[in-house]
Amino acid sequence: MAYVVTDACIDILDQSCMEECPVDCIYQGDRMMYIHPDECVDCGKCMPACPSDAIHWEHKLPADAVPFRDAAVEFFEEHEQASGGAAECGPVGIDHPVVTQAGGRA
Amino acid sequence: MTASLEKTSSATVRGACPQDCPDTCAMMVTVRDGKAVEVAGDPDHPFTRGGLCVKVDNYLDRVYSTDRVLFPLRRTGPKGSGKFERITWDEALDEIAARFTEISAQDGPEAIMPCSYLGTQGILNGLNVGDPFFAKLGATIAERTYCDSGSCTAYAMTIGDTAGVDPESMVHSNYILIWACNVMSTNLHLWPFIAEARKRGAKVVVVDPVKTRTAKAADWHLPIKPGTDTALALAMMHVIIRDGLTDDDYIARYTVGFDELADRVAQYPPEWAAEETGIPAEEIERLAREYAGAQPSVIRIGVAVERHAGGGQTVRALSCLPGLVGAWRKPGGGILQLPLWAFPVNWGAMMRPDMLTPGKRVVNQFLLGEALTGEMELDPPINALMVYNSNPVVVCPDQDKLVRGLSRDDLFTVVSEQFLTDTAQFADIVLPATTQLEQADIMFSWGHLYVSYNNPSIEPLGEAVPNTELFRRLAARMGFTDPVFQRTDDEMIAEAFDWTAPAMQGITVESLKAKGWQRLNVPPPDAYAPHAEGGFPTASGKVEFVSSAAAGGNFVVPLFRQGSNDFQPGDPVDPLPHYIPPRESVRTNPELAAKYPLNLLTPKSHAYLNSSFGNLEVHRKVQKDPTVLINPIDAEERDITSGQRVRLFNDRGSFTVAAKVDKSVLPGVVVSSLGGWRKDSPSLSTLASVNPTTFADLGNAPTFSDTLVQVEPCVDA
Numbered sequence A: 001m002a003y004v005v006t007d008a009c010i011d012i013l014d015q016s017c018m019e020e021c022p023v024d025c026i027y028q029g030d031r032m033m034y035i036h037p038d039e040c041v042d043c044g045k046c047m048p049a050c051p052s053d054a055i056h057w058e059h060k061l062p063a064d065a066v067p068f069r070d071a072a073v074e075f076f077e078e079h080e081q082a083s084g085g086a087a088e089c090g091p092v093g094i095d096h097p098v099v100t101q102a103g104g105r106a
Numbered sequence B: 001m002t003a004s005l006e007k008t009s010s011a012t013v014r015g016a017c018p019q020d021c022p023d024t025c026a027m028m029v030t031v032r033d034g035k036a037v038e039v040a041g042d043p044d045h046p047f048t049r050g051g052l053c054v055k056v057d058n059y060l061d062r063v064y065s066t067d068r069v070l071f072p073l074r075r076t077g078p079k080g081s082g083k084f085e086r087i088t089w090d091e092a093l094d095e096i097a098a099r100f101t102e103i104s105a106q107d108g109p110e111a112i113m114p115c116s117y118l119g120t121q122g123i124l125n126g127l128n129v130g131d132p133f134f135a136k137l138g139a140t141i142a143e144r145t146y147c148d149s150g151s152c153t154a155y156a157m158t159i160g161d162t163a164g165v166d167p168e169s170m171v172h173s174n175y176i177l178i179w180a181c182n183v184m185s186t187n188l189h190l191w192p193f194i195a196e197a198r199k200r201g202a203k204v205v206v207v208d209p210v211k212t213r214t215a216k217a218a219d220w221h222l223p224i225k226p227g228t229d230t231a232l233a234l235a236m237m238h239v240i241i242r243d244g245l246t247d248d249d250y251i252a253r254y255t256v257g258f259d260e261l262a263d264r265v266a267q268y269p270p271e272w273a274a275e276e277t278g279i280p281a282e283e284i285e286r287l288a289r290e291y292a293g294a295q296p297s298v299i300r301i302g303v304a305v306e307r308h309a310g311g312g313q314t315v316r317a318l319s320c321l322p323g324l325v326g327a328w329r330k331p332g333g334g335i336l337q338l339p340l341w342a343f344p345v346n347w348g349a350m351m352r353p354d355m356l357t358p359g360k361r362v363v364n365q366f367l368l369g370e371a372l373t374g375e376m377e378l379d380p381p382i383n384a385l386m387v388y389n390s391n392p393v394v395v396c397p398d399q400d401k402l403v404r405g406l407s408r409d410d411l412f413t414v415v416s417e418q419f420l421t422d423t424a425q426f427a428d429i430v431l432p433a434t435t436q437l438e439q440a441d442i443m444f445s446w447g448h449l450y451v452s453y454n455n456p457s458i459e460p461l462g463e464a465v466p467n468t469e470l471f472r473r474l475a476a477r478m479g480f481t482d483p484v485f486q487r488t489d490d491e492m493i494a495e496a497f498d499w500t501a502p503a504m505q506g507i508t509v510e511s512l513k514a515k516g517w518q519r520l521n522v523p524p525p526d527a528y529a530p531h532a533e534g535g536f537p538t539a540s541g542k543v544e545f546v547s548s549a550a551a552g553g554n555f556v557v558p559l560f561r562q563g564s565n566d567f568q569p570g571d572p573v574d575p576l577p578h579y580i581p582p583r584e585s586v587r588t589n590p591e592l593a594a595k596y597p598l599n600l601l602t603p604k605s606h607a608y609l610n611s612s613f614g615n616l617e618v619h620r621k622v623q624k625d626p627t628v629l630i631n632p633i634d635a636e637e638r639d640i641t642s643g644q645r646v647r648l649f650n651d652r653g654s655f656t657v658a659a660k661v662d663k664s665v666l667p668g669v670v671v672s673s674l675g676g677w678r679k680d681s682p683s684l685s686t687l688a689s690v691n692p693t694t695f696a697d698l699g700n701a702p703t704f705s706d707t708l709v710q711v712e713p714c715v716d717a
Helices: A016-020 A063-078 B059-063 B089-107 B131-137 B149-159 B167-172 B188-199 B213-217 B229-242 B248-254 B258-265 B270-277 B281-293 B311-325 B347-351 B365-373 B399-406 B467-478 B489-496 B509-515 B590-595 B617-623 B632-637
Strands: A003-005 A026-028 A033-035 A055-057 B011-016 B026-032 B035-041 B073-075 B084-086 B112-116 B141-143 B175-179 B203-207 B220-222 B297-301 B334-336 B362-364 B384-388 B412-417 B429-432 B441-443 B450-454 B517-519 B598-601 B627-630 B645-649 B654-661 B669-671 B707-713
Touching: A003 A033, A003 A063, A016 A026, A016 A033, A033 A063, B011 B450, B026 B450, B035 B059, B059 B617, B073 B089, B089 B112, B089 B384, B089 B412, B089 B429, B089 B467, B112 B131, B112 B141, B112 B365, B131 B347, B131 B467, B149 B311, B167 B188, B167 B297, B175 B188, B175 B281, B188 B203, B203 B213, B203 B281, B229 B258, B229 B270, B229 B281, B229 B311, B248 B311, B270 B281, B281 B311, B297 B311, B311 B334, B347 B489, B362 B365, B365 B399, B450 B509, B489 B509, B509 B517, B590 B707, B627 B632, B627 B645, B632 B654
Parallel strands: B112 B384, B141 B362, B175 B203, B175 B297, B203 B220, B297 B334, B384 B412, B412 B429, B598 B669, B627 B654
Antiparallel strands: A003 A055, A026 A033, B011 B026, B026 B035, B073 B084, B073 B429, B441 B450, B450 B517, B598 B707, B627 B669, B645 B654, B645 B707
16 A cells, blocks of 8 residues: 545646656546555655645545545556556546546536 | 755755665755754656655654654663663763773773674765774774675676666666566666666566566566576576677677686576576576667666575676676666765775774674674674664574673673664663764765765754764774874765765765765766776776686675775685575475475565664554565465464574465565564564574675575464
8 A cells, every 4th residue: 555646636637646656656547546556665756746735645644535545446456457557558547436426626 | 945954944955865775865854943844855866856765755753753762871671671771971981981991901802893784874974984993992893794795796706896887877778687676665766767768668577586566567577496596697698608699799809708608608508597496498598588689788686686605606697698798888788786886985084994903803793693692712702792873683694692692791782873773672881873864974875876965954863973973982982092083074074085086076075065966977877888898897807707806715895894804705716607506495405495495585675774664653554564475385285374473483593473375476485574673573583583694605695595494373372
């Protein structure tokens, strides 16, 4: 487990985090980015890179962000093609229900 | 942005990570009202590029931990009880000076021994900080061969102490062979360069007994039986020469001993190597063809590559390969071991070998347990030990014996530390040491080509002092008046490098303090091909397939032994690369394997740096409780399931951890990561209790990957 993208990313998808990630473990869903919990090396480079402050560390996670930690685990269990590097994988194009059901941004 | 120490407002101070890691990250410390509030990477650093790592992102947890040792302590309970009282620096220094003087007078100064390594690797406070003091004292010389000592001997015997490939040049590599190196856990900032090379078409291959994070990310993982790496490298050379895949022009101009090497490796066909390594012969053939054909190719070797009986020969063979295929011709081709050699560090000014008494005895730190218990015959015995920059109870092999030695009532032990480590628990006197934020230092790197300067960002906490100050105080109290003991940190920094060397042109102390880091004055990564036309720092100036340096016999690079060249191992060394099988394996030692059938590997942890950070809460959360990875076949045979507490043991000792049944390890191999503390172990022992003290073939390297154990379920009381 690792760094976690949370709702501040929804419909923003800035992707600065993808560029910063040294191991290319941040995958694009449809409305949000997802960090692969098994591929993340906990280096923390993505967190300051995010202009939306959407990324938190699992070990210092705000309580309301917990569903997004679980969502990341389930997302990658569901979409096995999202592994081995985000660049090669490309956008997955689908989201976890937690994200799908989230409200839109004004 | 300022680079100065400010106390009353917010400032960003440029620093450098002190941990024993190749990456030496550029750190930016934000200080508010005298307190460090954030540690971050410097985004402008071309190699570390704004990143730190899971260990150092949380460095402030270390600096401000309530467990820090901030005042001198004196033992009040039995040895190892961890019971101490606070004393003043004056009392501590008086007691140390009195005991050192008394022991020196009674038993001779050799009864005193230092014990240290790279708890911090700054040039001032790191490897050599105590050397002038102990040389002056006439103490036993400590040989410290934890890391790359055998590799260095072998590398120097083959291609000399060259920087090798600039890691940043690896974006130009067409074939990247990562050998015994878990880059993603222990050399993280190199990975983006490998990933970039891969985008440009390079193939990434990992040779490792374990499917590490890095192996998982590679294009091809070759799981190899522990300790058989030389067999694979020799068979690669066999195929390359047999099939004419050599760069004959490069060989003719820039190498010596090709014909002898060709004769030698003719003995090592892939079919033979397949038996040794467990890698099918066709894959060995393919690896050799791909490696030779995809120029420039590069081999990145990790520290672990030397940790078996024939570890030196592994590095000998691997260092021959690039010359054979002309990999050195272009940027990104060759071998990457320790680019440290590019730095003109003024080692002599730091360790002062001229102050050593000729003929002074040398004791290797792996044998500390034997030395302290009297199992090693020493006259006089070791009656005082001073530990700094190290936690030998966790990182030295033969833990049980070492603990017995440290428990001796008649042993006077001083430990300088940031925390009450497993070693400090046994001290008579504990001295408080600063963290990197509280001290100035200047840094080489063994993973890139930038000199770094660490500006102190906060005042020392409590009464903690940098190691430099510790030895100034101790020398003064001992009455040592030599100028070397009067040097301020700034004066030491002025002596730390040969500033007139070509590599240092354009770099000054002032520019470093302001900028934090500067690239050595060597060609840029796109053009850096130091051996395109030979120019190797060997006796012949060429790659020495037949090593002239081998004629002098086995040796430890003096840097790892306080500059001393006395009592070198000296045993004869075959000048050609050859195969030395592992000492403890099912094939080579069936009798031992009947009792202990599993090869234990003990790599570095992801969240700890050796034993540093092993006591901090957040790091422990990431690392989780110590485990042993065991293949499902071996687990089933022993009725072991994941999560179950198991005992690992051999004739040397035992420890218990939780099992993790995992196909990422080969059958017959078990893996437990280094760094958990002994006091946190239910068995009050760690993997160091089963690891051997036996040396590898060259440079007195450790053989931590050459260890047989048995694993059994614990019967918990």
